[in-house]
Structures are given as C-alpha cells and as structure tokens.
Amino acid sequence: MDLQDGEAEVIRAEVDGVLQRHGLERENLIPILQDVQSRLGYLPKEAMQQISEALKIPEVDVYSVGTFYNQFRLNPPGKHQIKVCMGTACHMMGGHIILESFERRLEIKEGETTPDREFSLERVACVGCCALAPVVVVDEKVEAKVSPIRVDGILLAFEIESKKSGEIEKPVEEEGRMQ
Numbered sequence: 001m002d003l004q005d006g007e008a009e010v011i012r013a014e015v016d017g018v019l020q021r022h023g024l025e026r027e028n029l030i031p032i033l034q035d036v037q038s039r040l041g042y043l044p045k046e047a048m049q050q051i052s053e054a055l056k057i058p059e060v061d062v063y064s065v066g067t068f069y070n071q072f073r074l075n076p077p078g079k080h081q082i083k084v085c086m087g088t089a090c091h092m093m094g095g096h097i098i099l100e101s102f103e104r105r106l107e108i109k110e111g112e113t114t115p116d117r118e119f120s121l122e123r124v125a126c127v128g129c130c131a132l133a134p135v136v137v138v139d140e141k142v143e144a145k146v147s148p149i150r151v152d153g154i155l156l157a158f159e160i161e162s163k164k165s166g167e168i169e170k171p172v173e174e175e176g177r178m179q
C-alpha cells in the first residue's frame with residue numbers, strides 16, 4: 001500500500017519512540033509490534049523494516065510474526081470499516097456471499113484496504129446478534145439480514161455522502177484560491 005504525504009516521517013518517528021521505550025532486545029519484538037500498531041493503527045512494512053534493523057532480526061522473521069498473530073493488521077484501517085460476521089449463524093445464512101459481494105464491489109480481499117483508504121474489509125467472529133444474521137458492522141453500526149443488494153445500497157450511500165461533502169467543501173476551496 002502506497003504511503004500518503006508525510007506518512008513515512010510519521011512512521012519513522014513513532015517507531016523510534018517505541019524502540020526507545022522498549023529497548024532493543026529481541027524478546028521485546030511482540031510488545032514493540034503491539035505498541036507500533038496501537039500508535040499507527042496498523043503495521044506498515046516500513047515500520048517492520050525499521051524494527052528488523054534495530055533489533056537485528058531478519059525482516060522475514062518480523063513479517064512472519066506480524067502475519068502469524070490475528071491481532072496484527074498489515075493494512076491501514078479504512079475511513080469506513082466494514083466487518084462481515086462469519087460466526088456460525090451468519091455463515092449459515094450466507095455470510096460468505098455477503099463477504100464476496102463486498103470483495104467484488106470494492107475490488108479488495110478481506111483483510112485489505114482500498115487504495116484510496118476509504119474502506120477496509122474484514123471478517124469477524126460472532127458479534128452477538130445472531131437473530132439478525134447475516135450481519136455486517138459498518139463503522140459500529142449493525143446492518144441486519146444483509147443481502148447482496150443491500151451491499152450495493154450501503155456502498156452507494158457512502159458514495160452519495162462523499163459527493164455531497166465534496167460539493168459543500170468546493171466553494172470554500174474556491175474562495176481560498178481567490179484570496
């Protein structure tokens with residue numbers, strides 16, 4: 001995933017701070033990764049490279065730890081986070097079809113983030129409202145009995161919303177350029 005403007009500097013500074021706090025012992029690798037993730041929201045590959053150099057652990061080993069534990073995410077969280085429940089009830093009610101619909105519409109796989117960082121998609125375990133299966137949690141809001149058509153509706157609503165806010169912001173930008 002491409003970094004945004006200024007992001008490389010932020011990553012470097014945050015990782016420096018975390019390394020200073022934890023020290024450079026190899027056994028601190030997991031707490032270091034946890035701390036970096038809590039600060040950045042994910043584990044960028046640039047952070048893992050920096051940690052690998054500092055702790056003198058091969059980069060591939062740092063990466064393996066990052067991918068082995070479910071708690072770590074390797075992609076930045078999207079502005080909108082879509083969590084498709086894949087607990088037993090939701091799975092039985094077609095949760096996998098809903099996940100595939102999101103994957104197809106967003107052109108990403110679960111665990112990934114769209115290149116513009118608008119959406120991230122993940123599968124989650126039972127979210128505790130099985131009677132509403134299949135369930136999707138979109139930015140903390142529970143969507144019940146979701147169908148593939150509803151998937152289109154959810155994404156369309158965001159599209160309309162972002163167009164509307166673009167239109168509201170435009171006059172301000174233009175006003176700024178005139179000064």
Ligand code: FES
Binds near residue numbers: 091129131135
């Ligand atoms: S299995 Fe999806 S809410 Fe319980």
